[in-house]
Amino acid sequence: MADYDIPTLKEEIDRETVEQVLALDVDKYKYGFESDIESDVLPPGLTEETVRFISAKKEEPEWMLEWRLDAFRRFQTLEEPTWAKLHYPKIDLQQISFYAAPKSFKGPKSLDEVDPELLKTYAKLGIPLKEQAILAGVEGAAESVSTPFGANVAVDAVFDSVSVVTTFREELAKVGIIFCSISEAVREHPELVKQYLGTVVPVSDNYYATLNSAVFTDGSFVYIPKGVRCPMELSTYFRINEKNTGQFERTLIIADDDSYVSYLEGCTAPSRDENQLHAAVVELVALDNAEIKYSTVQNWYPGDKDGKGGIYNFVTKRGDCRGVNSHISWTQVETGSAITWKYPSCILRGDGSRGEFYSIAISNGYQQVDSGTKMIHLGKNTSSRIISKGIAAGFSDNTYRGQVSAHAKAKNARNFTQCDSLLIGDKCGAHTVPYIESRNGTAVFEHEATTSKISDDQMFYCLQRGLNEEEAVALIVNGFVRDVLQHLPMEFMVETQKLISISLEGSVG
Amino acid sequence: MTTPVLEIRNLHARIEDREILKGVNLVIPQGEVHAIMGRNGSGKSTLSYVLAGKEDYEITEGEILLNGESILEMEPAERAAAGIFLAFQYPIEIPGVATMTFLKAAINAQRKARGEGELSTPDFMRAVKEAGAQLNVDSAMLKRPLNVGFSGGEKKRAEIMQMALLKPALAVLDETDSGLDIDALQVVSKGVNALRDGKRSMLVITHYQRLLNHIVPDVVHVFSDGRIVESGDKDLALQLEAKGYADYDGQAA
């Protein structure tokens, strides 16, 4: 007779998905609430004064201000790029405020001093800012939504332009890990910031990165010392609250020799009719034998069903596998934003280094996604792997854009790319744009791409078993993304499965 | 007389401009197993799809009653929750969705539709274990994505396993014997017979008599050109096997 295993945790979660799919409330971007917090907001506009103001607010040393001003000067010579398959009215930077901070904010604080309204917001978002609060439940959390992060996660929370609080710091400090806001790192660890900032994404890398370099407001900084395995997941939760503000965060993660860290990033914003700009830069540096796992669940407000409002998300994320046998892996779940322009990439510099990119990108309504990765093989015996799952529904456009290249010295470079697109309905589009470039004969690049639709037969089969149309679509899509889902940390897996069904609401029927 | 589980009255259905069902009349009382036999192309699968509510078909005339209530206005999922189960002639692949996951999704969707609570994980596991043992479905198979790369026999066993778990009032089995070798046929038939409990009704569709040696019907109907042209007891199947369908050709015109 067949033996029946106790279900593994993953299988258990599989099943929970369905349960959660069933429990969903419908037709709502549930992170769309606005918090009533008094803020200091810089008037709209971008001038040298803006840059000086931000730097002064952050009490930055002179060298940091100079770095910003250099970026600002370069930015003035640049044009907004137009090569992506994205359509949107020109963004007027003079209409955007480049700095917003909750008024009660006066530099880093202990949790007890944090504005209770802010804590309420985070409670609503389901973030356990305070270790004890995780179980006790922060006050006013009655409306609380599910917790995107598990209990044993250190969180850096960024609210508009400032980092509000970072948890678990003492515990991490005991093993020499630095986890703090980038503003604080500039002040407290200038030698590390100077050594690494802008070395992966140079100041003049691209329009948005240069803009970010001039006006970045906050973000996280992580340093994992030699030989240390970070004992918990580190994470940043980004939240845009203020109207007409841009969010320009900057994250820098350094994994020294033989170290390991897993980092999670989550994002939400209130529902608003106006578009909002988000232009982040994330730099990762992995030294000899180090490993960085970076996972994102991006759920910025996507706009309403008619395409009004939503976040413009222009993000530069890049990892440098600088050391031998280093390893960087990007996993992203992109469900939000009106526009996504994002290509988390790896520079495979160290011999034997490895880069990975696992992506789920869902677009519905009038969302536009242009996302993918670059794997740049420079060292010998470097390998990379790309698995991209694009799901387009409604009137959306979903483009995978990827580049794999091998330098003349990248002997035996290996890449495997799998790009699958799934179309729901016939008014959306999915596109795959791979660029492959090899300057040496020993490189082996494999590329596979498929485009499929949810067939009427699949739908009817599920309906016949009792699932309604939305449940059927969510189940089929969860199956479609399974290969990528498995690469997500447990904290994000459940959240993602729920997000998938929320994102696809209204895509059928 | 008690209300029959299924009553079909003068059912006409078309797809695009083509009429496929041309006046089907059929009554299945509770607990009975009826067989429908007919040539390929006579409209048997169409009848099963129309019962299950597939949207491609237009009902131009007639009525379908489940336990005395019309189901014509009901969505496929509502019909499923009301107790109609269709074992597909060609089960559909659902890539990436573990069979186990699918089973639980289906059970709980139906329970939800009926206003019942979800099955707890231990209860679900118990039910799966029981149904799986009967049909030689092991945990390795339950972890594989539903129907993806399944052999013909595995697909049909998975179908019957779903039926065992969903406990329908009316099971429609469309060519459940197709693609099965004799061993698999025995396993599947045993699984089906285990679900004959005197209350559940079944409609067994086939064009071979062979299956009916294993699942012995109470009534046999001959289907030709979109309607039932003759009904009898199980011996009718044997006569058909000997003589073929030629006698019925043209009769329906």
Ligand SMILES: Nc1ncnc2c1ncn2[C@@H]1O[C@H](COP(=O)(O)OP(=O)(O)O)[C@@H](O)[C@H]1O
């Ligand atoms: N989608 C369709 N469009 C047009 N005709 C169809 C379609 N599906 C089936 N038919 C036709 O309907 C008739 C009955 O088919 P079917 O119900 O599958 O028969 P059976 O199951 O008895 O072999 C056949 O002539 C077939 O060609």
Ligand SMILES: [Mg+2]
């Ligand atoms: Mg058929």
